[in-house]
Amino acid sequence: MLDDLPVLSLIVLAPLLGALIVLALPSARSNWLRITAIIFTLIPFILTLWLFADYQPAVGGGAYTEHSTWLSIPLNQEQFNASVTSLKLVFDYHLAVDGISLPLLLLTGVVSTMSALASVHIRKRWKTYYSLFLLLLTGIYGVFLARDLVLFFIFFEVTLIPMFFLIGIWGYYGREKAATRFLIYNGLGSAAMLLSFLILIATLGFSAVEGAGGVNLLFGGNYDTILSNLSNPAAYANVDNDLTHQFGLYLNDQTKWTAFVLLLIAFGIKVPIFPFHTWMLRVHTEAPPPVVMIHSGILLKMGVYGLIRFAMFLFPEQLHAWTGVIAVLGVINILYGAILACVQTEFKLVLAYSSISHMGIVLLGIASLEEVGLQGAIYQSVSHGLISALLFLIVGSIYERTNTTQLSELGGLARSVPFISGVLLLGGLASLGLPGLSGFVGEFLSFLGMFGSMKIVTAIGVLGILFAAVYVLRSILNITYGSLPEQYVGMKDARFIEALPMITLAALIILLGVYPSILTDLMQHGFSGFLEQIHTRMGG
Amino acid sequence: MDNTFFAEYAWLVPLFPFIAFAVLTAMGKGLKKTGAWIGTIASFLSLVLSLCIAGERLSGNAPDYGNQMDWITIGKLKLVAGFEVTNLSTLMLVVVTLVAFLVNLYSQGYMKKDERISTFFAYVALFTSSMLGLVLSDNLLTFYIFWELVGVCSFLLVGFWYQKPEAKAAAKKAFIVTRIGDLGLLIGLLLLFWYMPGHALDFTTLHNVYDTQSGAISTGITTLIALLIFVGAVGKSGQFPLHVWLPDAMEGPTPISALIHAATMVAAGVFLVVRTFDIFEASQVAMNTVAIVGAFTAIFAATIGLAQNDIKRILAYSTVSQLGYMMLALGVGSVTGAMFHLFTHAFFKALLFLGAGSVIHSVHTQDIREMGGLGRKMKITAWTFGLGSLALSGIPPFSGFWSKDAILTAALDKQPILFVVAVIAAFFTALYMARLFFLVFAGKPREGQHAKESSSVMTIPLIVLAVLATVSGFVETPFNGWLGHWLFPEGAEHDASGLVMVVSAAVGLLGLYIGWLTFVKGTIRRNAISDRAPGLVTLVARKYYIDELYHVLFVRPLQGLGKVLDLFDDYVIDGVVRLTGHGASALGRLNSRLQGGQVQTYALTALISIVILVVAIAGRRFW
């Protein structure tokens, strides 16, 4: 029934349509705006769920691929020999899904819906808020689905602008600075990404199609073309001769490294990798909680996704040569984030540093270049997305009641708001990697993968889970245990609209902790082809 | 009837309490008294099923039963979750469910007035379920998962009275200190995963690898793995140097101390070593480490126990000390001795804690100096507590005597020095138990204390446990090695040694006698030692300043490091960021000054630029 629908396009465009509808609604009707926004976050969520139900790992996402030419610019072909009939610059509208992006799509669906529900805390300018919110979603879905470099870049940029305003308008006191910092850092990242993409398109985005009158040459950003050109030894980019030099098609090692390092920086800022992390602390502390849910829950994972999709899949040799570097960076992230989280006095900063620590585990998983580790990296991303969304949801609820997130001013909340405190404790336990909750599986798989190749480095990284216990317990017990300050007596526990996303996220965290196969089976064939390929390339 | 009829349903044993936990959590506070019964009934069902399984296996010829499912499949790797019913796990099942049921029953009375009683029973149910899962696990990964879960339940229950700052601190400490051990276990597990043939983590394969394919894993790695696993056991079982959390954990409700911190969870460390004993046996270094740590902990904790005044803390140090005995037994190769002591200790220590709870419930203090003469007012408590004390002190024919005897015999056989240490520890054990018992139950009643016997729901568990503490030793005596044969059919024989029996009984009796002389008769003055060596007494009373030492050695430096890194983050890393920002805007200001609207400045700039350009182009020729 649904088979003929362009599901992926619907997922991407539904929020955009929602944004337009929100813009058309009268701004005084806050409830209409709210409901419209929730509906239009639900639509892509339901579609991703449907994808999930229908997805067959062995087949991959081939059935859903949407591919059409989006922009085609004819270029002068006379510089080539006579057999070339046309030369075109072609940018594709190419959406596809596979075992790597599907878990992240699901995460996006869940977290965005919960964030839309949590947006009840937003108190001003709903219309602008919801339209930006929905625009942001379009960007995120697009990033996870796009398979054309230019399209990917555009969607990536689309996420920046709404985020800038969401932080800058609805944030706390330091919001403008945080927003500027966000924009500048990510702008730098985008610049690096663009440069790298241009190198890739110029050298690898080259394909020849035999036409009626001769050969049609196409230049474009098609990911599949680039990937196959890279791994094909006969492709122009890999042939070192006069012809390829003349047209600048040859991709030498130095350029490869440049492109790889640029990608690493571009996505490393997003992840964030130490020392590019300070912008993210500001965003965590200054942005409104529902926006941080999206930011910490999904946007950071765009960095992970980019690292895997571009840096790793395109440049496995370079990554392989640098596994040591990345593993060490990962360990630094883990320990640096964890130790700093232990001494923060502001709960949001504890969570921000803990995010840095958790993303270090993802890096370890990627550096392993083992199927276990890679799946662990994705798993950890999804799990951290859910956990940090849950924790920031609770931060929002606590702030609404107490007007503070300073640890020194909070205490004993278990007495007045037992439900919120209980869920907070659950989230904290998940964050410190308690088995039975999702955090453990991701950490365990990542460590397991990495342990195969680098035992000592990983063992040092494992120390991070000890510090995780310290900072989680220190901060959460400080908030919920102890005696209740007088001014917080008689607070109301969570309303239904707050409890609903909390329960949903908590249930998913438990589900993923108890039954991880639900995600790992999806990813089953996501990496195997790649790994076989690099093993033959490395082995040869 | 099939020999594995009940064993096939062993997965139900942990499921009952888990259902109780789920129901209690979902229903919330509304349940109150009903909630308590839900928990109790669930643990009763588990007990019944465990007894059925035990009955089925008592004959000794029932085959082991196991069942696995794939938990995570990644490529060719499979992570498996599974359970396994062997005689060893059956023994543990019975111990855990029995103590859990009795504690549930007891808590009906003890926690009656607490407003969060259903939460309490929910946590207890979750703990019971996890502990049973741990016992049934057939591989190290599943074991680790439940291992962490029992840890978190312990944390939740220690911090049950969350408004007390001490409870909060103790809960945090319990979790973090045991996590250090868990870290060791996790790294050991990861190592094992990569070194085991076929990445198998189940105990059967482990056994086979070390039994038949000796050399599959090199000795160095084996030692490393064994030591890492032992770190896990040290953390959980409160062995030196990670023992510090266990006495603090007494901030939790007393039934919890009996269930978790005496009978079951803390023994999980011993159980872990037993399950992975093949690895330990393959490495003499690891065995010696286990033995020495165990013996040292036994005597170390026993001395601290002598100088404490909190009834629960004395028992806590006693637990640490007895767990040291079990480790010692393992280190000298006597798995049977360790399991046997675990078995008897579970009963008499749970009995002692529940008895202490009954006392605390009645007099509302934990300081033994404020108690006295309770024997007349609380007859059942006093009698059962006395039986427990005798068992713990190793007086024949109570259970503790037989199990301690097994350990001492093995120690004498392998490491005579450790035997001496253990004997001295046994003397201290008897001494501090005598002190505890006589100070609490003998002497004159305090004025103004209206102690009265606890309700029957609390005394019945005491009586049951007292009976078990008395008779459970007869399953394995020097004259009858039934337990050892049942648990480990191929295992070692229990050597009888008349000397050990005499020595062990004598030091026990001597300890009790000196205690009686000091605290009842007054022949020996109570402060005979503290007058002569006040420093020594303070040292022991302050637990050898281990907590303070850790604070200075680990907590402070870490805090300092955190602060330094915080400054580093703020000033260096963020400083560079700010510097870049300021640099860019300074450059901007400089440029905007050039754009002053003065045509002549523009022209000058243009001129200078052209000159530079010309010089650069011309200059290129020369190099």
Add this chain to the structure above:
Amino acid sequence: MSMLSSYLTLAAVLFCIGLYGVLTKRNAIIVLLSIELMLNAVNLNLIAFSKYGVQPSLAGQIFSLFTISVAAAEAAVGIAVLIVLYRGRASVNVDEFDELRG
């Protein structure tokens, strides 16, 4: 050849004097006059090359005629602008005008 170089030297000297005047003088009229000097230096070059260049032709002289006429027009417009400015500000000092400031 020596003729060419002496012409070029003269032109360079003229140009530099003009440039100096443009850059340093405050009076706008003198600035305009200096610009004329620079233009004339260019004219001199054009004529010199048209006579003594590698391929002598009349094109250079014709160009210089163009330049002279364009310079005349430019001077006229410049003076007109100056007069307007003088009416507004009562000054012809260049450094008092910064309307170009962004």
